[in-house]
Structures are given as C-alpha cells and as structure tokens.
Amino acid sequence: MSSTAPQRNQAPRHTGLIRATHWITVISFVALLVTGVEILISHPRFYWGEVGNSLTPPLFKIPIPSSRSTVPSGYGYVLPDQNGWSRYLHFEAAWALMLAGLVYFIYGLWTRHFRRNLFPAPADRTWAAFRRVVARHLRLLPPDEADARSYNVLQRITYLLVVFVLFPLVIWTGLAMSPSFNSAVPWAVNALGGRQSARTVHFLVSVSLVLFLVVHVLMIAITGFTSRMREMITGGAARSEEHS
Amino acid sequence: MSNISRRRFVKAGLATTAGVSGLAVAAKLAHRYGLVPPDSGGIFGPGETLTYAAHRIFSQHSLAREFPRNMISKDPFANSIAPLSDGFKRLQSGGFADWRLSVEGMVAQPATLSLSDLKTFPVRSQITEVVCEEGWSYIAEWIGTPLHEVLKSVGVLRQARYLVYFSIEPDWWDSIDMEDALHPQTLLVWAMNDADLPVSFGGPLRLRVPRQLGYKSVKFVTRVMVTDQVKGFVPALDPNSPNYGYSWYAGI
Numbered sequence: 001m002s003s004t005a006p007q008r009n010q011a012p013r014h015t016g017l018i019r020a021t022h023w024i025t026v027i028s029f030v031a032l033l034v035t036g037v038e039i040l041i042s043h044p045r046f047y048w049g050e051v052g053n054s055l056t057p058p059l060f061k062i063p064i065p066s067s068r069s070t071v072p073s074g075y076g077y078v079l080p081d082q083n084g085w086s087r088y089l090h091f092e093a094a095w096a097l098m099l100a101g102l103v104y105f106i107y108g109l110w111t112r113h114f115r116r117n118l119f120p121a122p123a124d125r126t127w128a129a130f131r132r133v134v135a136r137h138l139r140l141l142p143p144d145e146a147d148a149r150s151y152n153v154l155q156r157i158t159y160l161l162v163v164f165v166l167f168p169l170v171i172w173t174g175l176a177m178s179p180s181f182n183s184a185v186p187w188a189v190n191a192l193g194g195r196q197s198a199r200t201v202h203f204l205v206s207v208s209l210v211l212f213l214v215v216h217v218l219m220i221a222i223t224g225f226t227s228r229m230r231e232m233i234t235g236g237a238a239r240s241e242e243h244s
Numbered sequence: 245m246s247n248i249s250r251r252r253f254v255k256a257g258l259a260t261t262a263g264v265s266g267l268a269v270a271a272k273l274a275h276r277y278g279l280v281p282p283d284s285g286g287i288f289g290p291g292e293t294l295t296y297a298a299h300r301i302f303s304q305h306s307l308a309r310e311f312p313r314n315m316i317s318k319d320p321f322a323n324s325i326a327p328l329s330d331g332f333k334r335l336q337s338g339g340f341a342d343w344r345l346s347v348e349g350m351v352a353q354p355a356t357l358s359l360s361d362l363k364t365f366p367v368r369s370q371i372t373e374v375v376c377e378e379g380w381s382y383i384a385e386w387i388g389t390p391l392h393e394v395l396k397s398v399g400v401l402r403q404a405r406y407l408v409y410f411s412i413e414p415d416w417w418d419s420i421d422m423e424d425a426l427h428p429q430t431l432l433v434w435a436m437n438d439a440d441l442p443v444s445f446g447g448p449l450r451l452r453v454p455r456q457l458g459y460k461s462v463k464f465v466t467r468v469m470v471t472d473q474v475k476g477f478v479p480a481l482d483p484n485s486p487n488y489g490y491s492w493y494a495g496i
Contacts, residue, residue, distance in 0.1 A: 003443040004378070030361075038484070039378075039379070041380065042377075042378040043376075043378040043379035043380055043478075045379075045380075050311070050315065050373065050383065051315075051317050051373065051381045051382050051383055052381065053317075053319070053320075053321035053376075053380035053381065054321055054379060054380055055319035055320075056317075056319050056323050056379065057429075068378060069321060069324070070321075070324050081282075083377060083378070084488070084489030084490045084491075085288070085489060087377065087491060087496075088288035088291065088292065088491055089288060089291075089294055089488065091291050091491075091496060092287075092288050092290065092291025093291075095290075095291050095294050095295070096291075110455070177496070178495065179308060179373075179454065179455050179456060179457065179495060179496070180299045180303050180306075180455045180456065180495025180496065181303065181495075181496070182301035182309055182453050183301070183303055183306040183307055183308045183309065184302055184306040184310075186309050186483050189309075190309075194383055195373065195375065196381065199379055235248070
C-alpha cells in the first residue's frame with residue numbers, strides 16, 4: 001500500500017453533509033409519498049392540458065375508490081377524507097426536501113462531489129464500459145473491488161438522473177400546481193402545457209422516484225445492508241483490515 | 245486530535261448560535277411585515293409560514309393567469325353543496341331582489357348593498373381557472389364588482405389587516421388578508437359566462453379569490469367584515485367549519 005492509503009481509509013465513505021441531506025430527503029420523501037397518495041385518492045383521475053374534472057374525459061385513471069362522492073370511481077363507497085393534514089404535511093415536507101436539496105446542490109458543486117463521484121469517470125464514458133456493468137448486474141455478480149469504494153457507471157447515471165432530472169422535475173411540476181406561484185411565474189406552468197399536464201407529470205415522476213427507491217433499497221439489501229447503512233449513517237470510516 | 249475536535253466544537257457552537265439568533269431575527273421580521281399566517285402554530289406551522297411568507301414576498305402584486313375566450317370550459321364542474329337553507333330559498337323565490345351584502349367592521353361608513361347597487365360600481369370581467377384542492381379544474385368567465393372598489397367606497401381604516409366573509413349558509417365563512425382583499429382580481433361575482441351566476445356555482449353572489457384554491461371562494465356571500473385580527477375566523481382552526489384542518493392560506 002502506498003503512504004496515502006491509511007489516510008484514504010480514514011475518510012468516511014460519505015461526508016457528514018451528504019449523510020445529513022440524504023436522511024432529510026428520506027424522511028421528507030416518505031412523508032411526501034404517503035400524503036401524496038392521500039391527496040391523489042380525492043381525485044384519482046389524470047388529464048392533459050390546462051383543465052380537467054369529473055365531467056371531462058381523463059387521460060387515464062387509477063382504478064381505486066375515491067375520498068370524494070363527486071368522483072365517478074366505479075366503487076359504491078367513499079373513503080374518508082384525509083386531505084387536511086396531508087396537504088399541510090405535503091408542503092412542509094416539500095420545504096424540507098427543497099432546502100436539503102439546495103444545500104446538497106451547492107455543496108456538490110462547491111466540493112466537486114458531482115464531478116468526481118457522480119459524473120462517469122473518463123474511462124467509463126464508453127458503451128463498452130456501460131455494457132460491462134450492465135452485464136455484471138444481469139449475471140447477478142457481486143460488486144467488484146472498485147465498486148465497494150466508488151460508484152460504477154450505471155449507478156452514476158442513475159443518481160445523475162435522480163438528482164438532476166427527476167427531483168427538479170417533481171419540484172417544478174409541484175410548484176406549477178400552485179395558483180399563486182403561477183401568477184408570479186406563469187411560464188412555469190404554461191411550458192408544461194397547462195395545470196393538468198403539470199399534475200400528470202408530477203404523478204408520473206413520483207412513480208419513477210418510487211421505482212428508484214425500490215431498486216435502490218433492493219441493491220443495498222443485496223450488496224450488504226448493514227455495511228451500506230453504516231456508511232450512510234456513521235460514514236463507515238476506518239473499518240478496513242489494512243488500517244487496523 | 246484533541247485540537248481538531250476542540251476546533252470543531254467551537255465551530256459547531258458558533259454555527260448553532262448564529263442559526264438560532266438568525267431564526268429569532270427572522271421570526272421577528274416576519275411578524276412585523278405580516279408574513280406569519282394565523283395557523284402558524286403546531287407541527288405544520290413552520291412549513292405553512294414558509295409558504296405564506298414566500299408568496300407574500302414573491303407574488304404580492306402578481307395577477308392570476310387569464311385565458312383567451314376559446315379556453316372557457318364547456319363542462320365546468322359546480323361541485324356539490326349542502327342542501328340550501330330556507331332563508332336562501334325565500335330570497336331565491338323573489339329573484340334575489342332582496343339579496344343584501346353587508347359591508348362592516350373597520351370601515352368609515354358601513355354599507356348594505358343590493359345586487360343592483362353592486363352593479364353601479366365599475367365592472368370587471370376575467371377569464372380565470374377555478375382550481376380545487378382535490379386536483380380538478382375548469383376555466384370560466386367571471387363578471388362582477390372588484391371587492392377593492394366596494395372597500396374603497398366605505399373607507400377601510402388603517403389598522404385593517406384581514407377580511408372575513410360569510411355565506412348565507414350556516415357555518416360557511418372564511419377570511420383572507422388585505423393583500424388578497426384589495427387585489428384587483430378579487431371579485432364579488434354575480435355573472436358567469438355571460439349569464440347570471442348559477443346557484444350551483446355560488447349565485448347570486450360569490451367572492452372569487454383566483455390566486456387561491458377554490459375552497460377560499462365562498463358561495464352565497466351576504467356579509468364582508470374588515471378586521472385587524474382573525475382570531476375565531478380561521479376555518480383551519482374551527483371544528484364547526486367544513487374547511488376545518490385545511491390550511492388558511494390556499495395559494496400554496
């Protein structure tokens with residue numbers, strides 16, 4: 001081992017700020033998901049364009065009962081209305097998520113975390129490298145040496161997609177449903193094709209984020225739940241054999 | 245090692261002190277500039293205050309989007325209402341000729357206005373979207389008397405901060421701040437899409453607050469009251485209100 005090895009082993013797998021913003025995001029996301037479902041069941045129909053209601057044909061509908069008797073859900077009963085506290089919590093959690101995201105974003109740019117750890121390394125920016133990682137996953141091979149200390153190209157692309165596409169999109173489409181925000185920034189909703197389009201995209205992006213969450217947790221469980229959790233909670237520093 | 249941890253400890257201490265005093269100053273400023281909503285207590289208070297304050301800072305004078313005539317919804321959705329009271333039905337049988345709007349509270353000259361009195365004020369027509377908290381929406385043309393014209397005529401006192409407005413139907417009232425009460429698009433609506441405002445949409449008189457969700461646009465309005473504090477008139481905090489538990493500020 002070179003002389004820098006002990007130092008590298010002492011550095012935590014994830015820095016304190018990454019760990020803190022990660023868990024704030026987790027708590028906010030769960031709150032947003034539960035309350036989002038509660039809000040959704042008051043009108044489980046989706047439309048495209050500016051307007052849509054029970055009298056207009058939906059783009060698609062979720063085949064679940066509704067918490068409103070005015071929705072033609074096809075079920076003979078109405079679920080209890082939980083929108084009051086759900087809406088309060090949804091927007092409070094959205095604030096927590098947005099502020100944590102903002103801190104994380106500034107930190108990621110400032111410390112070059114995005115460039116060093118998320119953008120694929122130059123050697124990995126080839127189809128061959130990409131195919132190699134996908135093949136490893138498909139053959140259900142455990143992560144190799146490098147993967148234990150860094151993210152592989154597939155992980156990097158997924159995280160980039162989540163951090164720079166899905167989260168910004170879900171925040172944007174969420175804001176584009178606010179009548180007061182839209183009065184100040186009308187292009188935010190108009191660019192999406194209208195308020196109902198914003199609501200539909202908000203739903204679809206949320207579904208994508210839930211899919212990411214499922215795969216993310218699954219991969220953690222497969223590659224070692226305890227050590228992955230330790231890395232994200234305490235940083236998991238200085239546990240390697242050569243250091244002790 | 246101990247040096248580093250001492251430095252870290254001092255740094256953390258300084259950061260905490262700065263954070264706490266920063267929050268205290270922010271809270272004081274927020275109160276002074278009217279950035280704290282009346283339902284700012286409890287666990288949802290911080291989020292609600294952030295939302296209300298952000299809107300009051302960034303969208304205070306902005307106008308709700310207005311749409312071209314060809315976007316008026318062919319299928320507007322009226323939403324369900326509780327069975328109408330006898331008092332309402334009596335006025336309805338008289339063609340609403342005896343419908344009165346009482347303008348009271350912190351005003352120089354309280355007034356009682358009939359629908360034809362209201363129509364002597366400058367008329368405003370606007371094509372805006374009704375947005376329900378449930379998720380659905382429609383666009384309609386709303387024609388009515390800007391509330392600020394009525395308030396100007398009665399002379400709002402300087403200490404006024406909120407407007408409380410009441411439906412003729414029991415337990416149906418709500419309140420908004422003076423920013424929204426004096427907003428040019430806040431209308432006492434008496435016509436919709438070139439006809440009298442239908443009863444199902446709140447006729448003969450509905451207060452439309454287009455920068456907030458539909459539940460703030462109370463139907464069958466007979467009374468507006470200017471006040472300096474809304475205690476007792478916040479539906480979110482009143483178990484008798486149908487909007488109990490729903491945030492007071494609905495501009496989201």
